[in-house]
Amino acid sequence: MIRIENLKKSYKNIQALKGVGFRVPAGELFAYLGPNGAGKTTTIRILTGLTRRSGGNAWLNGFNIEKEELLAKRQFGLVMQSINLDQELTVFENLDIHGRLFNIASDERKKKIDELLEYVDLIDRKDSLVKQLSGGMKRRLMIARALVHSPEILFLDEPTVGLDADIRRRIWGLIKKIQRTGATIFLTTHYIEEAEFLADRVAFLDEGKIVIIDTPQRLMSQTGAWAIDRMDGDRMETVCFRTRQEADTFIAKQKESYTLRRVNLEDSFLLLTGKKVQC
Amino acid sequence: MLNGFTAVFLREILILKRRFKRQILSMSVSPLLYLIAFGYAMGDAARFDGHTYMEFLIPGLVAMSSMTQAFAIGTDINVARFYWHIFEEFQAAPISNAAYVAGEVLAGMTRALISVAVILIIGLFFKVTLNYYNPLFWLAVGLNSFLFASLAVGLAMLVKSHADQSLLTSFVITPMAFLGGTFFPVDRLPVWAAKIIFLLPLTHASKAIRQTAFGASPGCFSYLLLTAIGIILFLLALKCVGQARD
Numbered sequence A: 001m002i003r004i005e006n007l008k009k010s011y012k013n014i015q016a017l018k019g020v021g022f023r024v025p026a027g028e029l030f031a032y033l034g035p036n037g038a039g040k041t042t043t044i045r046i047l048t049g050l051t052r053r054s055g056g057n058a059w060l061n062g063f064n065i066e067k068e069e070l071l072a073k074r075q076f077g078l079v080m081q082s083i084n085l086d087q088e089l090t091v092f093e094n095l096d097i098h099g100r101l102f103n104i105a106s107d108e109r110k111k112k113i114d115e116l117l118e119y120v121d122l123i124d125r126k127d128s129l130v131k132q133l134s135g136g137m138k139r140r141l142m143i144a145r146a147l148v149h150s151p152e153i154l155f156l157d158e159p160t161v162g163l164d165a166d167i168r169r170r171i172w173g174l175i176k177k178i179q180r181t182g183a184t185i186f187l188t189t190h191y192i193e194e195a196e197f198l199a200d201r202v203a204f205l206d207e208g209k210i211v212i213i214d215t216p217q218r219l220m221s222q223t224g225a226w227a228i229d230r231m232d233g234d235r236m237e238t239v240c241f242r243t244r245q246e247a248d249t250f251i252a253k254q255k256e257s258y259t260l261r262r263v264n265l266e267d268s269f270l271l272l273t274g275k276k277v278q279c
Numbered sequence B: 001m002l003n004g005f006t007a008v009f010l011r012e013i014l015i016l017k018r019r020f021k022r023q024i025l026s027m028s029v030s031p032l033l034y035l036i037a038f039g040y041a042m043g044d045a046a047r048f049d050g051h052t053y054m055e056f057l058i059p060g061l062v063a064m065s066s067m068t069q070a071f072a073i074g075t076d077i078n079v080a081r082f083y084w085h086i087f088e089e090f091q092a093a094p095i096s097n098a099a100y101v102a103g104e105v106l107a108g109m110t111r112a113l114i115s116v117a118v119i120l121i122i123g124l125f126f127k128v129t130l131n132y133y134n135p136l137f138w139l140a141v142g143l144n145s146f147l148f149a150s151l152a153v154g155l156a157m158l159v160k161s162h163a164d165q166s167l168l169t170s171f172v173i174t175p176m177a178f179l180g181g182t183f184f185p186v187d188r189l190p191v192w193a194a195k196i197i198f199l200l201p202l203t204h205a206s207k208a209i210r211q212t213a214f215g216a217s218p219g220c221f222s223y224l225l226l227t228a229i230g231i232i233l234f235l236l237a238l239k240c241v242g243q244a245r246d
């Protein structure tokens, strides 16, 4: 369970978070969606003790992130946006050191590491140096590392950024698999389809403020069912419709070329903020 | 309270192990150069405290190397922080600041001790053996490396970039290395200079290291001073860990 109240963060001259609040119940896969610079990473950094907050408060499984810092830190695993592995050490050593940081007994640690390496399909790379792994493998290793101490909450900051489409799908499969174990997953992304595919609920974050929180299905159905992308002068425009009939009526009046498709989360975001998530 | 301390220490040791050959080579270069350039050049003619210059130089190099190698842990921390972002692993882990600082300081002291062993072995090739069995010799080496490793960890938490870190080395460590009684006897300096140099911790470390290596009994003042400064710097390092959050 994650609970955040009126969380604020200012850097010297930027207000990165302007009072963010929400709850993520246990077992939910919550997607925190927003364009670059919206404040997604800042939120995760505050919750995980990497950055000091300027105001507000937060609890992880009921533990206050400041007053009960060490207990709060036992609740989560963290996968950061940029690769933060020890490149000169082996796959096993990276996981082993993590296990020791959480004081996991030697036998249990070894067993858990083997289990996780099987889980993320890296068991045959156990003794490879991390710098010899591909980008997708490093990402999987980071996810495995975050799970060594069996946390109830998993923070994933843009877990598929910069990965090829097929590797991205593989990571999505892994995330779904982790959720089925009952973990609460807090995932940030600026890939709309990632949120649409994975999330139980999404929050739209824009310029340090939450615009709306709801399930992807409800957000999309409020936006409509069908969307038409068409050229309006030299600018692309999207129009959404509740029914196919309305869309067809609109199409009948079209002179220029257009595409008809189902509404997606991107359309909802556009409608709510007037902005695109992906650039 | 020190939960996770071994993880921090072990990580540094594993990295050290992976770079062991390179590390040993780099630890040997400057002592070798000093011994060849100055040790041989001065020959046996000049006597310092009744010893040849070579014999005078080796304890000085021990003091210098244990300082620079202990301080170098700061550079490793910086690379981990700004380049590899590994520091985030420690920040997000349920470990106390004390566990983190203790792990890094001990790693710095380990590097320092290895470099001292390297110098003593090199010394053997130059046919210099001093009184290395004296535990007070090793106590002085230990205090010196504890002090500079603590200083390095504290500063590594405060700097904002990698460039700042190398600036610190050139403005703090290099001058200290030359002035701290390593290469020449401090008592041959003018009074005002000797007074300033008396304030440098390295002066006291090299004095104690040299006296014990020569079999003389050192005064306890140097030891007390090194211990006091070491403890203060360790406590400051603890405070600085919290400052590393943005």
Ligand SMILES: Nc1ncnc2c1ncn2[C@@H]1O[C@H](COP(=O)(O)OP(=O)(O)O)[C@@H](O)[C@H]1O
Residues within 6 Å of the ligand: A011, A012, A014, A015, A016, A034, A035, A036, A037, A038, A039, A040, A041, A042, A043, B246
């Ligand atoms: N350490 C920092 N110092 C100053 N500004 C920062 C720092 N980290 C982030 N910011 C600013 O805060 C805002 C939010 O950043 P971030 O949380 O990284 O966004 P996101 O992860 O959604 O892309 C951005 O405007 C960014 O430039």
Ligand SMILES: [Mg+2]
Residues within 6 Å of the ligand: A040, A041, A042, A081, A157, A158
């Ligand atoms: Mg980000």
